[in-house]
Structure formats: structure tokens, C-alpha cells
Amino acid sequence: MAAKMYTAILEQRISDWAEASNFRAALYTNVPMSVRTSAGLSPCFQAVTGLSQGCPLSPTLFGLDIDNLEEELMAR
Template structure:
């Protein structure tokens, strides 16, 4: 079954940023051809997005999506007691605990991130209420 929304283009085979740009361009053209047609767009850069994921909530969401508890348990063990250090001009810093986020460079991390943000689209499905009117929202994630 398909779990990831069509709006999520990043890190998926057969999808790209071009798809999101094409969709946005189509929406703008369609709306601007309508009398009094308006388009409001906002762009959010999820800076350091991989670093900010709440792992407990990620594991909860994976189980809710039907991922086996055994697999989630393996993931939990992979993410237990992670430490890191940073290289500076003076050498490596002391190790520090990393309690949130998914591993940088891990092939599984993009999928985990996608599953984590996937239901963000549902939050906007009925539009956003501004004052007394509701505005339709199209979410394009890349």
C-alpha cells in the first residue's frame, strides 16, 4: 500500500524538485486565469530537519503505520546512546550525547524523515482558516 503522500517529492525514486515546481507553476497559472484569482505561497526551509526529529514520536508513528514492533525495536537500538564530536582547527571536541534526529548519511534516514513529515499534509487537507474564510492549501514537500 502507498503510505507516502504524492506531495512528498524529496528522496523518492521517480520524484524530484522539478515535480513540485511544475505543480506550483500549474496552480499559479490556473488561479491567475480566474477572475480575481489569487495565489498565496510560502516556502519553509526545514533547516537541519534531520537533526530535529523527535525519535520517540518517530518510533510511535512507525508502529502506528504498521511497521513491525521488532523492526522498530532494532531501530531503537541503533539510535540508543548516540554520541558525536566535532572536528575544529584545534582537533576534535569532547563527545556529547545526540538525543534527537536521524543519522546523517544513513540510507534509511531520508525515508524515516519522509514518514515523519508525511502526515503534515493531512493537517492542511481542509484548508487554513484566516478570519472568516478558509484558504485551500497545497503542500509540496521536497
């Protein structure tokens, strides 16, 4: 009984994590970015990793990712 409950909880947690990861990935898909320098703005480019600076959600998303990283490291 306990093993089935543990498995069900684990499966739900994995499903929730995958859904959240897809949401976070969708926030940064096909978003043009540029860099501001003393010479002006750079040409637009697509960033493939990281979080957007200045986005109100960035600190929250960073916190979620760090929590997941900490859990994974502690499990090892």
C-alpha cells in the first residue's frame, strides 16, 4: 500500500515538474534579445540558455531552478 502511494506521489511530482519546465521553456522560445552598449543596441539574436534580465519573473524562475538543483544534489 505504502509503495503504491509513494509511486503515485512520485509520478505526480515528475508530471508537475515536466509541466512547469515546459511553461518556463515556452516563455523564452522565439524571443528576440539584444545587448545595450555605449555604441547602441546590438542586432537581435536568440538566446538559448539563461533568464531574461529585467523580466519580473526572472528571480522567481531562478529560485525554482535553484530549488530543483539543490534537491537533485542532495539526493545524490
